Amino acid sequence: MKKQYYIYKYPHPAVAVDCVVFGVVSSCLEILLIQRRNEPYKDSWALPGGFLGIDESLEEAVKRELSEEINYRPEYLYQIGAFGDPDRDPRERVISIAYYTFLQIEKACLVANSDAAKLEWFYIRNLPNLAFDHLKIVNAALEILQKKVKCEPFGYGLLPSKFRLSLLQSIYEDIIGEPLDKRNFRKKLLKYGLVKPLNEFEKIHPHRPARLYEFNYENYIKYKEKGIDLTR
Amino acid sequence: MKKQYYIYKYPHPAVAVDCVVFGVVSSCLEILLIQRRNEPYKDSWALPGGFLGIDESLEEAVKRELSEEINYRPEYLYQIGAFGDPDRDPRERVISIAYYTFLQIEKACLVANSDAAKLEWFYIRNLPNLAFDHLKIVNAALEILQKKVKCEPFGYGLLPSKFRLSLLQSIYEDIIGEPLDKRNFRKKLLKYGLVKPLNEFEKIHPHRPARLYEFNYENYIKYKEKGIDLTR
DNA sequence: TCAAAAGTGTTAACCATACACCCATGC
DNA sequence: GCATGGGTGTATGGTTAACACTTTTGA
Numbered sequence: 001m002k003k004q005y006y007i008y009k010y011p012h013p014a015v016a017v018d019c020v021v022f023g024v025v026s027s028c029l030e031i032l033l034i035q036r037r038n039e040p041y042k043d044s045w046a047l048p049g050g051f052l053g054i055d056e057s058l059e060e061a062v063k064r065e066l067s068e069e070i071n072y073r074p075e076y077l078y079q080i081g082a083f084g085d086p087d088r089d090p091r092e093r094v095i096s097i098a099y100y101t102f103l104q105i106e107k108a109c110l111v112a113n114s115d116a117a118k119l120e121w122f123y124i125r126n127l128p129n130l131a132f133d134h135l136k137i138v139n140a141a142l143e144i145l146q147k148k149v150k151c152e153p154f155g156y157g158l159l160p161s162k163f164r165l166s167l168l169q170s171i172y173e174d175i176i177g178e179p180l181d182k183r184n185f186r187k188k189l190l191k192y193g194l195v196k197p198l199n200e201f202e203k204i205h206p207h208r209p210a211r212l213y214e215f216n217y218e219n220y221i222k223y224k225e226k227g228i229d230l231t232r
Numbered sequence: 233m234k235k236q237y238y239i240y241k242y243p244h245p246a247v248a249v250d251c252v253v254f255g256v257v258s259s260c261l262e263i264l265l266i267q268r269r270n271e272p273y274k275d276s277w278a279l280p281g282g283f284l285g286i287d288e289s290l291e292e293a294v295k296r297e298l299s300e301e302i303n304y305r306p307e308y309l310y311q312i313g314a315f316g317d318p319d320r321d322p323r324e325r326v327i328s329i330a331y332y333t334f335l336q337i338e339k340a341c342l343v344a345n346s347d348a349a350k351l352e353w354f355y356i357r358n359l360p361n362l363a364f365d366h367l368k369i370v371n372a373a374l375e376i377l378q379k380k381v382k383c384e385p386f387g388y389g390l391l392p393s394k395f396r397l398s399l400l401q402s403i404y405e406d407i408i409g410e411p412l413d414k415r416n417f418r419k420k421l422l423k424y425g426l427v428k429p430l431n432e433f434e435k436i437h438p439h440r441p442a443r444l445y446e447f448n449y450e451n452y453i454k455y456k457e458k459g460i461d462l463t464r
Numbered sequence: 465t466c467a468a469a470a471g472t473g474t475t476a477a478c479c480a481t482a483c484a485c486c487c488a489t490g491c
Numbered sequence: 492g493c494a495t496g497g498g499t500g501t502a503t504g505g506t507t508a509a510c511a512c513t514t515t516t517g518a
Contacts, residue, residue: 396470397470397471398469398470414470414471414472415471415472415473418471418472419472419473437468437469438467438468438469439467439468439469439470440468440469440470440471441469441470442469442470442471443470443471
């Protein structure tokens with residue numbers, strides 16, 4: 001492999017991408033973190049991500065990094081924003097463009113990558129110390145979800161395709177950080193036709209089994225455009 | 233001045249900042265554009281902006297560029313996001329981090345900068361052709377305002393400190409692109425105490441003079457946190 | 465006296481809120 | 492039969508939506 005250098009007339013920062021991967025794991029909203037194997041922040045937990053290739057788009061870079069690091073290639077990415085404090089990376093000036101995505105656990109086969117970096121899901125309300133300014137990035141992502149949840153239906157592409165309404169409700173509660181009224185929440189979902197009941201039930205505990213529902217995609221999109229607040 | 237080069241082991245993109253400056257001009261929501269004096273896109277209209285200094289924060293870079301280019305140093309900046317299509321700039325790979333800000337015309341003394349680049353306000357619904365992907369950036373900013381206006385009170389720091397309610401209403405209408413009911417709009421603003429009436433009137437046309445109002449900052453902040461939709 | 469923009473109130477339908485009890489199951 | 496989470500209905504008050512006419516001014 002040829003050794004090469006890149007020369008510029010003016011100093012250039014490095015550009016990286018990072019991604020907050022949300023998933024529903026053990027009935028909670030969690031994010032996927034990687035334990036760093038190198039300095040800086042060796043052994044700390046960090047968002048999956050890496051440096052931008054000079055010819056690839058920002059989204060391609062995220063998809064490539066996630067494929068490599070968590071063996072999952074997301075279809076949809078949503079930009080959180082750019083994080084560029086001059087000292088956010090001790091090595092050199094690095095601007096990170098952060099994204100978030102949803103991972104339906106049923107669709108993913110997560111394996112630690114070939115480098116055997118450790119991967120783990122963490123409940124959003126119980127995160128470990130994070131490398132770099134990754135906590136700031138996660139918090140920015142959560143703020144976006146908090147706003148989203150108050151303006152549009154939420155959960156499609158994140159929850160399993162068949163789910164209990166109480167699971168959807170608890171994801172909402174994880175995001176907004178306060179309890180919702182069960183009766184009102186269900187009434188609204190059904191009234192606007194956002195979910196349709198199935199004749200299937202989930203028996204995961206020694207209690208009454210819960211009915212499963214699917215999103216009604218047509219109405220989901222309709223109210224995504226029109227706007228709806230399921231949190232009240 | 234010493235000639236110097238900057239050498240990296242991996243290729244680095246350039247990083248720029250651009251800013252959509254919103255102002256209320258001739259009773260409309262307008263943005264400030266600069267006519268480019270150099271290639272590429274010579275003579276096209278473009279957002280004010282420029283390259284990031286290697287040691288300055290993203291926001292500092294925007295403030296510096298706006299000071300230089302439009303003689304106005306904004307206090308608050310809001311990030312739109314990063315725009316990084318590989319071919320968005322024909323010169324080299326450039327990632328642009330875009331911001332928007334509000335400029336109260338009463339507080340600014342805009343002069344074309346020393347380089348005598350032409351500055352002009354353009355109504356958001358009647359923009360000229362823009363350089364680079366700046367139309368995409370402006371549209372992203374407008375989408376943010378469209379969402380904002382449906383979730384929080386809007387206009388503080390943008391409108392003159394004393395204004396007619398019909399001016400505020402028409403700014404809302406510029407953003408959402410549809411007419412609002414005058415009675416309902418005013419009723420809501422007053423009911424929630426978002427504005428307070430003054431004993432001053434504006435006579436700018438040969439008709440009945442309009443009462444001026446100020447924002448009630450305390451309630452404005454309160455409903456910004458709590459959320460309110462003045463568009464319905 | 466006309467044209468133009470400012471300003472004002474009421475009603476009916478809908479929606480949000482708050483709240484408590486029964487159901488189905490496995491142990 | 493009990494513990495646990497699943498599931499349901501109603502009444503009240505507040506919010507939205509729709510609507511048309513009078514006022515003030517300068518020309």
